[in-house]
Amino acid sequence: MLKTIATAFLPFLIFFGNGTVDLLTGLDQYGPKANTGILEKMIVAEGTVVMDVDLNRLSRPNAVKTRSVLTSMRFGIVNDSFFTVMLYNDEVRGPIPSSMEIVPEQSAALPSRTRSISRNLMFERTEVGAPHELAVRDTNSGLLLFYVEGHEYSFEPGRDILDIHSGRLVLSYDYASELGRPSDAGAIVGSVSVRATMKPIEVTEIVDGDIVSNVMPSISSEEAGTVPGPDVIVGDVNGLAQFGSASGGYVGLALGTDSCNAGTIDLNWFALPNNDHPVIPQNLYRMSGGADNTERFEQIGQSNVKHGFTALTQNICGFGCNGVGGSRLGSGCSDPYSANLNAGPSLGSRAWINPFTGAFPRGDSATPPNSHTGHTHPGPAHRILTEIDDLNTSLNQGATYYAEGQYVTPHEYAWCVSNPTQCNMYNNVSYRRYNVSGTASPFSFSPASSTVRGKAAIDAWTGSVSVEIRPAPGTDGIGAIAYKVTNPSPGVWHYEYVIYNQNIDRAIQSFSVPTGAGVTLSNIGFHSPPQHPGWSGDGTVGNAGFSNAPWAQSQANGMMTWSSETFAQNPNANAIRWGTMYSFRFDSNRPPVTRTGTIGFYKTGEPINVQIQAPSSPSVNVTVSGRVTTNDGRGVNLAVVSMTDSGGNVRYTLTNPFGHYRFPNVATGGMYTVAVGSKQHTFASQNVPVNDHISDLNFVAQP
Numbered sequence: 001m002l003k004t005i006a007t008a009f010l011p012f013l014i015f016f017g018n019g020t021v022d023l024l025t026g027l028d029q030y031g032p033k034a035n036t037g038i039l040e041k042m043i044v045a046e047g048t049v050v051m052d053v054d055l056n057r058l059s060r061p062n063a064v065k066t067r068s069v070l071t072s073m074r075f076g077i078v079n080d081s082f083f084t085v086m087l088y089n090d091e092v093r094g095p096i097p098s099s100m101e102i103v104p105e106q107s108a109a110l111p112s113r114t115r116s117i118s119r120n121l122m123f124e125r126t127e128v129g130a131p132h133e134l135a136v137r138d139t140n141s142g143l144l145l146f147y148v149e150g151h152e153y154s155f156e157p158g159r160d161i162l163d164i165h166s167g168r169l170v171l172s173y174d175y176a177s178e179l180g181r182p183s184d185a186g187a188i189v190g191s192v193s194v195r196a197t198m199k200p201i202e203v204t205e206i207v208d209g210d211i212v213s214n215v216m217p218s219i220s221s222e223e224a225g226t227v228p229g230p231d232v233i234v235g236d237v238n239g240l241a242q243f244g245s246a247s248g249g250y251v252g253l254a255l256g257t258d259s260c261n262a263g264t265i266d267l268n269w270f271a272l273p274n275n276d277h278p279v280i281p282q283n284l285y286r287m288s289g290g291a292d293n294t295e296r297f298e299q300i301g302q303s304n305v306k307h308g309f310t311a312l313t314q315n316i317c318g319f320g321c322n323g324v325g326g327s328r329l330g331s332g333c334s335d336p337y338s339a340n341l342n343a344g345p346s347l348g349s350r351a352w353i354n355p356f357t358g359a360f361p362r363g364d365s366a367t368p369p370n371s372h373t374g375h376t377h378p379g380p381a382h383r384i385l386t387e388i389d390d391l392n393t394s395l396n397q398g399a400t401y402y403a404e405g406q407y408v409t410p411h412e413y414a415w416c417v418s419n420p421t422q423c424n425m426y427n428n429v430s431y432r433r434y435n436v437s438g439t440a441s442p443f444s445f446s447p448a449s450s451t452v453r454g455k456a457a458i459d460a461w462t463g464s465v466s467v468e469i470r471p472a473p474g475t476d477g478i479g480a481i482a483y484k485v486t487n488p489s490p491g492v493w494h495y496e497y498v499i500y501n502q503n504i505d506r507a508i509q510s511f512s513v514p515t516g517a518g519v520t521l522s523n524i525g526f527h528s529p530p531q532h533p534g535w536s537g538d539g540t541v542g543n544a545g546f547s548n549a550p551w552a553q554s555q556a557n558g559m560m561t562w563s564s565e566t567f568a569q570n571p572n573a574n575a576i577r578w579g580t581m582y583s584f585r586f587d588s589n590r591p592p593v594t595r596t597g598t599i600g601f602y603k604t605g606e607p608i609n610v611q612i613q614a615p616s617s618p619s620v621n622v623t624v625s626g627r628v629t630t631n632d633g634r635g636v637n638l639a640v641v642s643m644t645d646s647g648g649n650v651r652y653t654l655t656n657p658f659g660h661y662r663f664p665n666v667a668t669g670g671m672y673t674v675a676v677g678s679k680q681h682t683f684a685s686q687n688v689p690v691n692d693h694i695s696d697l698n699f700v701a702q703p
Helices: 002-008 010-015 023-030 055-059 173-178 410-418
Strands: 037-053 071-077 081-088 091-095 098-104 121-125 134-138 144-149 152-156 161-171 188-207 210-215 232-242 250-261 282-288 296-302 334-337 384-387 400-406 429-437 444-447 465-469 479-489 492-501 508-514 521-527 552-556 559-563 580-588 592-601 608-615 622-629 640-644 650-654 660-666 670-677 686-690
Touching: 037 098, 037 161, 081 121, 081 188, 091 152, 134 161, 144 173, 144 188, 232 400, 232 429, 232 444, 250 282, 250 400, 282 384, 282 580, 296 492, 296 580, 465 608, 479 592, 479 608, 492 508, 492 592, 492 608, 508 580, 508 608, 521 552, 521 559, 622 670, 622 686, 640 660, 650 660
Parallel strands: none
Antiparallel strands: 037 071, 037 081, 037 188, 071 098, 081 091, 081 098, 098 121, 121 134, 134 144, 144 161, 152 161, 161 188, 188 210, 232 250, 250 334, 250 384, 282 296, 282 400, 296 384, 400 429, 429 444, 465 479, 479 492, 492 580, 508 559, 508 592, 521 580, 552 559, 592 608, 622 660, 640 650, 640 670, 670 686
C-alpha cells in the first residue's frame, strides 16, 4: 500500500525530496506563471575540480602561525558521474545526495601520517540531515577529509555548465585526528571550485503546478534500452543500516537496492500472490588479515528475500525510461527499494526459490513463499544476519566491508529459454564498499566508494584470482572460486580459497585441494555466514532452517577436503546455497603451483575440476651449496660447515681451498640452520627454508 501511494506522489518524491520539496509551494505566491516551468534533474558528464590547499598547514603541527602557501591540486571528474543537481527554469535549486569520483591530474598529494589516503577522492553531496552539504572524502578508506562551506552555485544555460565556486575547505575532525592534531578540526585550509558539463536524465514540464510531461532521456542514445530482452540489474546499492536491536549476539542490517531494466523488453513485476516478480537478497562481506588486511575474504551476513511489488518509473541508471511501471518495470526504467523497505521485517525464505529459473510457489498456494503466521520478529529477523563481533571495529581493525544486492527473476529465465541468444541472468548482482563505525550495537555505516554494477562482491578481493564455475550450462547457474596465496614468513605459505554460488540451484557440498607426500598443512580453517533460524512455512524440511554446522575436514589420499553433510544425510545441511560464499584456508610448508581442485555438488550432478594454486610436491634430491670467504673475498679452506634440520639432525662438510662447500640430497620442505666453524674467523649462522636447489648460500667472515 505504501509503495502504491508513493507512485501517485512519485514526481514530487523524486524531484523535490531532500529539502527541496517546498520549491513549487514557494512559487505559488508569485502567481500561476511562477508555478510554470521546466524542472531538470542533471548529472555530471565531465569536468574538473580544483582544490587550492595549504599543504604547509596540513603537514606541520605549528604551521598555523606561518604564512599560508597554497598548492593548486587539479582533479578530473570521472565521466557520467551521478553527482545529481536539480534545476528549475535553468536556476540551480541545489544537488541531492550523490557523489562523483575525482582523479588527480598531477602529482600533488595530500599528506597523511598513515598510508590510508589514496590518490582518488570523492566529492559528495552528503546525506539529508548531515551538518554540511558538501564534503570531500577519500575513496579508499572512506575518511572524511574536508567539508565545504560558503560555496555558491551558478549555471550557464545552452552550454549546460555548472560552476560551484567560493567554497572554503574546512578540515574535518577525522582527518585532523589522522594528522595527529584533532584540535585543528574546523580550520580553513584552502578553497575548492568545480566546473562541470551536465546531462539531463529527467525533464519535467510543470504548468500551473501540474506535471504535464515527464521525459527521461538516456545518458547517450547508444545506452537507451539496447540490450535485447528483459535485463534487470542492480543499478545502485545504498543506505546500509542496522534495523532493530541486537539479539543473541547478532544484529540485523538492510541495504537499499535500485533496480534498472537495461533491456528492451518490459520486465514482469507482478506482486504476490503472483509469482512472476523478482526477489531481492542482500549480503555482507569482510576483507581482513595479513599485513595489509587483504589476506582473506569472508561472507559475514546474509538476509532472506524481499518480494518485489509495484515497479516505479525512475531513470536512476540513465538508460532512458519508457514510462511503464506498476506490474512491469519498463525498458530503461528504475525502481528504488530503500534499505527501510528491504528491512522488512516480513521477508521470505530463500529456501523456496530456484535461483536459476527464478521459480517459487504462488502466494495463494498451499506453500506460500512469504508466510509469517504466528512468527515473531526480533531485531535481526530475516535481515542481513550478522554477528556483532564481525562488525566490532576494535576486533577488526583495518578490515573493509562490502554490501551486495542481487535480483532473481523468473521472467529473465523464461525469456532466455525462448530466446537463447538473449540470456541476461548473470549480471544481476552489484556491490559497494562501506565503512563501519562502532564497537557494539547499534552500528552505523557510511559508503566508501561508488556501486560496482553487475559484479559480485568476490571481485573486490584484492590480489586474488577468480575462476568461473558453470557446472551445467543451460540447466543451472554460475558461481566462482577465488584464491590467494601469501608468504607471511620464511618457509610458510598461507592459502585462502573462497567459493561463491551466485545462482546454482544444485548447491555445493565439498571442496578438495591436492596435496602430496612431504606437504605439511597447519592452521586449517573454514568460515561460513550464519544461517537464519527456521520458522513455520520457511521452505526447509521440518521448518528447521538450514544448519550452521562447520564443514568436516580431512587430509587423506593426497587431498585436503572440506565437506558438509550430503543431501541424503540432511536436506537442511550447511551447503553453499545460492547467493552465498564460503571460505577455506590453511598454512603449508610448500610454495604454490598450478594444480587441479575438485568441487562436489549437494543435490545432483557429478563433481567438477577447477584450476587453482595449491602446495607443490617436494623434491628430495636438491643440493645446497655456497662459498665461505674472508671479509676481503679470499676463500677459507677446511672450514667446517654444519646443516641442522628442525629435528636437530646435523650434517657436516668441509670447504675446499677456494672456500666452496656442498650438501647433496637435502630434503625439501623444511627450515635449516647452516653455520660455519673456523679457528681464524667468525661467521654468523643463517636460517634458510629449503624448497629447491640453493647455490649461493654464502658466508663472509665478520671483521
